[in-house]
Amino acid sequence: MDKTITYPLQIGPTHPAFKEPVRFSFKVEGERVAGVDIDLGYTHRAIEVISKERNFIQTIYLLERICGICSVSHPMAYCMAVEDASGIEVPPRARYIRTIIGELERMHSHLLWAGVAAHEIGFDTLFLYTWNIREKVLDCLEQFTGNRVNYAMLTIGGVRRDLTDDLIPVIEQTLEYYLEVYQRTSEILLDDQSIRYRCEGTGILTYDQAVALCAVGPTARASGLAKDVRVDYPMLAYPDMDWLKPITPLDIGKEPAGDVYDRMVVRVLELKQSVDIIRFCLDNLPEGPIASINGSIKIINKLKKVQGEGIGRYEAPRGEVAHYDILDMSECPVQMKVKAPTYSNAFAWVPMLQGSEIADIPIVIASIDPCIACADRMTILRDDGATETLNAEYLHSLSVNKMKEVKSRCSG
Amino acid sequence: MRIRKMKKSFKRSLWAFHINTGSCNACDIEILATLMPRYDAERFGIKLVGTPRHADVLLVTGPVTEKIRDKVIRVYEQVPDPKLVIVIGGCGSTTGVYQESYAVTGPVDNCIPVDVFIPGCPPRPEAILYGVARAWEKLEKIMKEGSKNAS
Numbered sequence: 001m002d003k004t005i006t007y008p009l010q011i012g013p014t015h016p017a018f019k020e021p022v023r024f025s026f027k028v029e030g031e032r033v034a035g036v037d038i039d040l041g042y043t044h045r046a047i048e049v050i051s052k053e054r055n056f057i058q059t060i061y062l063l064e065r066i067c068g069i070c071s072v073s074h075p076m077a078y079c080m081a082v083e084d085a086s087g088i089e090v091p092p093r094a095r096y097i098r099t100i101i102g103e104l105e106r107m108h109s110h111l112l113w114a115g116v117a118a119h120e121i122g123f124d125t126l127f128l129y130t131w132n133i134r135e136k137v138l139d140c141l142e143q144f145t146g147n148r149v150n151y152a153m154l155t156i157g158g159v160r161r162d163l164t165d166d167l168i169p170v171i172e173q174t175l176e177y178y179l180e181v182y183q184r185t186s187e188i189l190l191d192d193q194s195i196r197y198r199c200e201g202t203g204i205l206t207y208d209q210a211v212a213l214c215a216v217g218p219t220a221r222a223s224g225l226a227k228d229v230r231v232d233y234p235m236l237a238y239p240d241m242d243w244l245k246p247i248t249p250l251d252i253g254k255e256p257a258g259d260v261y262d263r264m265v266v267r268v269l270e271l272k273q274s275v276d277i278i279r280f281c282l283d284n285l286p287e288g289p290i291a292s293i294n295g296s297i298k299i300i301n302k303l304k305k306v307q308g309e310g311i312g313r314y315e316a317p318r319g320e321v322a323h324y325d326i327l328d329m330s331e332c333p334v335q336m337k338v339k340a341p342t343y344s345n346a347f348a349w350v351p352m353l354q355g356s357e358i359a360d361i362p363i364v365i366a367s368i369d370p371c372i373a374c375a376d377r378m379t380i381l382r383d384d385g386a387t388e389t390l391n392a393e394y395l396h397s398l399s400v401n402k403m404k405e406v407k408s409r410c411s412g
Numbered sequence: 413m414r415i416r417k418m419k420k421s422f423k424r425s426l427w428a429f430h431i432n433t434g435s436c437n438a439c440d441i442e443i444l445a446t447l448m449p450r451y452d453a454e455r456f457g458i459k460l461v462g463t464p465r466h467a468d469v470l471l472v473t474g475p476v477t478e479k480i481r482d483k484v485i486r487v488y489e490q491v492p493d494p495k496l497v498i499v500i501g502g503c504g505s506t507t508g509v510y511q512e513s514y515a516v517t518g519p520v521d522n523c524i525p526v527d528v529f530i531p532g533c534p535p536r537p538e539a540i541l542y543g544v545a546r547a548w549e550k551l552e553k554i555m556k557e558g559s560k561n562a563s
Contacts, residue, residue, distance in 0.1 A: 021432055021480055042480045043434040046515040053512060062509050068438020068534060112441065131448040138445075148445075149438040149534050 006034055011361070024365075028358065036353045038346060048336055055331045056082060056156060056303050057296040066338065068149050069112065072105045073316030074338065075154045077323040080235060080312030081336075082156050085327045086303055088293065092286040094158035099237040100171070100281045101145070101153050102314070103274040107178070108137045109317035110267045110274075113366075114189060117264065120362040121198045122400035126188060133181050140174040143167065156299050158291025168282060175275050182275075186268050190252075198402070199261035203352040203364035206258055213347045217319020218270065219368045221248050222263040224256030229315035237281055247273060260367040304331050316341050318368070342368070359402045425457030426548055428498075429467035431487050433520065435474030438534040439501040443471060446537040453541060464490040469547060472526075475503040475510045476518035488524045494554050496547045497526045500540060502533040509533075 009026040021042035027035035047066055051059045063074040076098060083090060090098075111134040118126035138148045144167055145151035153159050163171075189195065205215065210223035220227060228246035230238045238244060247269045249256045256262055293299050309326045319341030328334040345368040352364050432440055446453045447460060461467050464487045476484060488497070497520070502508040504520045520526055527550055530543035 021434070021483070042477060042483075043432070043474070044477055044479065044515050045434055045475065045510050046513040047510075050510065050513045065436045065438070065503075065509050065533070068436040069441060071436075071438065128449055131445065132450065135445070135448070135450045148536065149442065 005029070009358075024361075026353075026361075031357050031359075033353050033356050033358065033361070036350050038349060040346065048338060051336055052332055052334065055300055056333065057300060059333060059336075060154060060156070061152065063338075064150050064152065066340070069109050070105065070316045070318065070321070071150045072102050072153070073314050073321045074323070074340075076102060077312040077314040077321045078325065078336070079154050079156050080314065081310040081323040081325040082303065082312075082327070082333075083310070084312060085308040085310030085325060086156075086306040088157040088299075088302070090158055091289050091292055093162075093288045094290045094292075096237045096281045096285050097159045097163050097290065098154065100163065100278050101141075101151065101159075102236070103277045103281075104137055104141055104144070104171075105151075106317045107271055107274045108134055108141070110271050111137070113267060113317075114185075114264070117260075117363060117366050118195075120366045120399065121195070122402075122404075123195065129188070130185070133178075133185065136174055136177050140171060143170050155291060155296070156303070157293045158289070160291070162290050163285065171278065171282060175278060178271070178275055182272060185271075189264055189268050195264075196261060198360075198363065199264060200259055201257070202260045202360050203356060203367050204257065204259050205348050205352050207256070209351050210258065210348065213351070214344050215319075215348045216341050216344045217315070217317070218263055218266040219319065219345050219348060221246055222256060222266045223258035224248055224250070229313050229320045233313050235314065237284075240284065241277065241280055244273075244277070260363055263367050300331050303327060304329060318342060319345060357402075359399050362399055425459065426469055426544070426551075427459050427461045427467050428469040428471050428544070429461055429464045429487070429491065430471040430473070431464075431484060433472060433474035433480050433484050433504070433518070434477035434516070435501060435503060439473040439504075442534045442537055443473070443500065443540060446540045451537040451541060453544070456545075458544060464488075465492065467491050468495060468551070469544070470495065470497045470524075471500055472497060472504055472520050472524075473500045474518075475507045475513075475516045476520055476523060478515050478517055481517050481523055484520075485523055494551065494558065496528070496551050497524055498528045498530065498543055498547050499526050500530045500535060500543070502531055505529045505531055 006027050006029050009028045011024040011026065023039040023042070025037040025039065026033050047062060051062055054062055060075045060078065063078050064071045066074045111130050115127045115130035115134070118124070118130065141151065142148050144163070145153050145161065153161060205219065205223050207224045210220050210225045215223065215225070226246040226248050231244055231246055247266050249262045249265045251269055252265060254262070254265065293302060306327045307329055309324070312323045314321050321341055322339040324337040325333045326335040348368060349365065353361065356364055430440070430443060445451065464470065470488060470491055472484070499505050499520045503510055504518065507516055507518045510516045517523070528543050528547045530539055532539055535543070
């Protein structure tokens with residue numbers, strides 16, 4: 001006679017790879033996940049509170065360090081919020097340079113995600129391949145901004161470094177390189193049988209769930225929800241591109257199912273879209289100044305006389321990031337609120353994970369590109385109080401074994 | 413005898429466990445980039461492992477938030493001796509931009525002993541490789557002294 005026992009399963013908070021600490025409590029029935037609870041807050045650094053003690057310029061560098069992967073998105077939204085509140089104009093050239101740097105960042109972030117997703121399903125060759133081609137865009141960013149991560153490019157009312165004529169061929173070459181490898185990369189990521197077996201039908205988020213849980217970014221677009229802040233909200237150079245539209249799986253003629261595979265499709269297509277956007281910006285780069293106010297002291301002095309509030313929205317690689325700032329005759333932001341994309345998407349984990357297999361947990365968690373994924377250690381608590389601790393290697397090996405099984409099915 | 417055996421195994425490889433104590437992911441992606449084909453730290457036998465019990469070296473990133481503090485200490489205790497702690501990034505070394513935050517109890521050497529600091533926000537992969545090499549030297553020195561004391 002079958003008897004199902006539900007037992008709790010703890011994953012986290014520390015992890016073997018590079019992900020942020022987060023703790024998941026699962027209720028497991030055999031191999032199936034019956035319930036999920038998420039415990040966030042291990043990386044809480046009180047950034048909103050410290051920013052009250054930093055002036056407007058220092059805050060930019062603080063916000064860059066909310067997340068090292070979207071280190072353009074947060075300062076971008078913040079600068080737009082402060083500009084919105086104070087009425088500081090951004091010159092057209094600066095808007096274009098901001099767009100270029102934002103899109104370069106999106107390319108590096110999506111490649112990084114593709115590698116991590118490949119690692120989670122046990123396809124390490126692809127992990128090494130995508131991270132290797134990602135080095136090219138990092139080189140380009142380094143030449144452009146002076147650093148591989150944390151670019152320090154933005155300032156209120158413009159950008160800090162100009163895109164000089166000798167840099168344009170460097171960016172052109174990078175784009176050329178990506179167009180060359182795009183064909184092969186998309187073939188591996190989208191057409192490989194083993195990836196399709198693992199990702200199709202896994203971690204489904206339906207259209208209605210995506211609307212109800214306010215999913216954002218590629219996670220929402222994969223469920224068929226065509227929303228993209230770059231299209232919906234006029235900012236930077238995006239209004240000049242009439243051809244820009246949110247990417248959904250419909251673009252390759254596929255009905256959106258909202259599974260892990262669709263999220264992969266959206267991100268791969270967005271790589272191509274980023275290349276197109278940067279091309280457009282380079283071709284139409286306007287002449288002129290790169291900042292409306294020169295010098296940090298002048299910016300702070302101007303903002304000291306401003307009273308008001310502003311909102312900035314930007315499409316980070318993971319989804320919408322929104323900043324809300326209040327300025328009140330002081331050299332520091334009086335109050336600020338950061339809404340990061342993962343915070344919106346974290347709720348989508350619950351319907352995605354319910355009913356999935358334990359071996360699929362890593363890829364489903366990674367599929368929203370959370371900066372927080374995977375597991376270090378999990379403890380199974382039996383009814384009699386005995387505990388059994390399984391580490392991430394075991395979890396990873398479960399995933400790898402499933403991949404082997406799938407591969408044998410492909411060849412068979 | 414045991415130490416001599418371990419020394420032999422160290423000459424071949426150094427296994428690292430990475431713990432994020434509230435960092436912004438920048439150092440974390442640079443650690444991974446160090447292991448990727450361009451910099452290829454695995455040619456020295458350096459490898460990330462999934463559990464602290466298999467590790468020789470603990471790579472710590474982040475300024476140590478209040479909530480993760482006891483987990484950091486627990487992970488440190490789980491690493492078998494002899495062990496080394498490498499702090500990667502400015503915020504782990506000095507708390508950096510997060511100083512004055514009520515949620516940060518760091519820097520890392522407030523809660524566990526640290527052997528090597530790698531500054532930078534984030535440090536380049538070359539810097540991380542250099543730091544790990546320095547740690548390796550230090551570890552071998554500790555082993556040498558250990559074997560002298562034992563004999």
